[in-house]
Amino acid sequence: MPHKFSFERLEVWQDARRLANMIYEHTKNFPDHERFGLTNQMRRAAISVSSNIAEGSSRISTKDQAHFYHMAFSSLMELLNQIIISSDLKYLNELSEEDFRTQIDKVANKINALRKSAMNKQNSNA
Numbered sequence: 001m002p003h004k005f006s007f008e009r010l011e012v013w014q015d016a017r018r019l020a021n022m023i024y025e026h027t028k029n030f031p032d033h034e035r036f037g038l039t040n041q042m043r044r045a046a047i048s049v050s051s052n053i054a055e056g057s058s059r060i061s062t063k064d065q066a067h068f069y070h071m072a073f074s075s076l077m078e079l080l081n082q083i084i085i086s087s088d089l090k091y092l093n094e095l096s097e098e099d100f101r102t103q104i105d106k107v108a109n110k111i112n113a114l115r116k117s118a119m120n121k122q123n124s125n126a
Contacts, residue, residue, distance in 0.1 A: 007054040012110035016050035016072070019103045023079070026100075030091050038091070042082045048075035049107065056114075062122035069115035073108065080104050 007013045023046040027039040049072050056068025080101070087097040 005054075005058075007057040010053065010057060010114075012107060012114060013050055013053045013057070015103065015107045015110060016046075016053055016076075019079075019100075019107055020046040020050055022100065022103060026092065026096060030086070034091070038082060038086060038089075042079060042086070045075050045079040045082060048072070049079065049111075053111070053114075056118075062118045062125070065118040066115050066122065069111055069118060073111045073115065076104060076108055076111065 020043075023042050027034075027042055030039045052068045052072035052075060056065045056072065059065045059068060083092065083097060083100045083104075086092045087094070092100075
């Protein structure tokens with residue numbers, strides 16, 4: 001089995017990856033006219049969450065780590081906004097929206113914990 005990189009062992013990255021897969025699965029059913037609109041935006045935001053977590057985990061400075069974790073959280077909030085709009089447009093049902101919110105809460109809490117940990121390390125090194 002190939003070597004696993006450190007980000008692959010992070011629960012938050014695994015949860016963000018699950019969220020991205022959920023987004024891809026649900027947006028397959030969005031109207032064709034949304035392919036280059038909302039579908040694309042949601043997929044890009046979902047990928048950005050896990051990508052920023054991965055990139056942040058590879059940074060040496062805790063300031064850089066915290067920055068990328070903040071970017072991951074921002075992408076997560078962008079995605080939540082898009083989920084709410086998708087629900088408003090009836091592209092998602094209430095149960096799907098709740099499933100997404102549950103997964104987003106889980107990821108958000110873990111990203112915040114990572115970011116706080118990086119910031120605390122930064123402050124203790126100052």
